[in-house]
Amino acid sequence: AVVAPDTSPRGPGVADDEAYDLGQGAGFYIDATEKPWAPHFAMESYVIRDLASAVRDNFPVDGRRQSITGHSMGGHGALTLALKYPEHFRSVSAFAPIVSPTRCPWGEKAFTAYLGEDRSAWAAHDASALMASGRAVGHFDDILIDQGLGDQFLEGQLKPELFEEACAMHRQTLTLRRHEGYDHSYYFIQTFIGDHLTFHAERLK
Template sequence: MEQLSSNRSHGGMQGVYRHASAATGTDMTFSIFVPDHAPGTKLPVLWYLSGLTCTHANVTEKGEYRQACAEHGVILVAPDTSPRGEGVPDDEAYDFGQGAGFYVDATEAPWATHFSMRSYIEQELPALIGAEFSADMDRQGITGHSMGGHGALTIGLRNPGRFRSVSAFSPIVAPGQVPWGQKALTGYLGEDRAAWREYDAVALIEDGARVPELLVDTGTADQFLEVQLKPELLDGACRNAGIALTQRLQPGYDHSYYFVSTFLGDHVAWHAERLKA
């Protein structure tokens, strides 16, 4: 693992690291903020998954989470959204290929060789974080934005014993029912819609996946609200399943990091309450 940068901030250290990934067969980059803590103390971990076109840098530079993480003693880890580099396939569209991994393990050529973001986020990177940092891997939460909100919801629903808390910003709640998701899931997984269901939060809930509660924020001025996000589908699925969903439609906010940064500290505090020892 190679440290690319380290900066003091809010009584903690913001680092960016690169490492060779067995899951993707490429180098991968992630950022991590570690608040100051007593020697030997292990801190809970909050995962933040980013959206289409993003890298680790978007939330690191625009998220405004460090003050809240320092206050509550929470590590925040922000991975990249896809494999990158020489020999990694790509697509000219912004919503597929590099920067648009959709947190799946691809099964279709040519994507299957490198696009194993599910395995990377669920298995490989947590093992690295647990080994190299002062992280209490028994206390993990997960959140994300847009495509990353989809990732947070699906990974949280598939791994309820690992994640004590799950939240999202402007998530794609039912990718199998909207253009972004239909394009990505067809490209990465093929035409069999049954294979899509484990990567679709609404479908997972319909198929029996359960978490105690969810927190979701979406802006009422989000330009993707009606066509791509469809928060009402998550409302219905959670109501039918008895999952306590706090879904807040924030008046006047759009899809940008102006929105995410406004409420990310609030999400950190919400997760911290649920990640107490």
């Protein structure tokens, strides 16, 4: 079963922002603590608790065998949730993820809004910081990341080398594939999604 949750809460009674990288459509897979985003923006709890329970309760699936993946902000979510809750997942992969939101404009903007000015609270939602701390080291036999080298956000926002360095610190196996000629678009995902489905299927067996 492939489950694709939305990227944020939606609706007329839910806080929003005119920018594409904040508010509805950009929940960043964290539980907001600041107004007006709390309590609706609780995407971490939604994915880990509510969505997982809904799937188990309504479909003939084994809730103990899960994998997680995502693109860009969703890739950030996939990595951080897998590292924070390794007991929930057999495998994790990502497409062009934001690997260190505490060190890029997208993440700094979102985390300030959702979590407040205290940056010490941000590290728990940063995949590179989690990996550097040794979180979930050894749980995953491999982590798969695909990144396009023609991605317009590569240097300023995504910075895959930061996660690569953190994995190397703890000898965590990481397959980071860099692809010439691919940008941040859905064609990039379409090209490599089959590899990710195979990667997860092998570990869910």
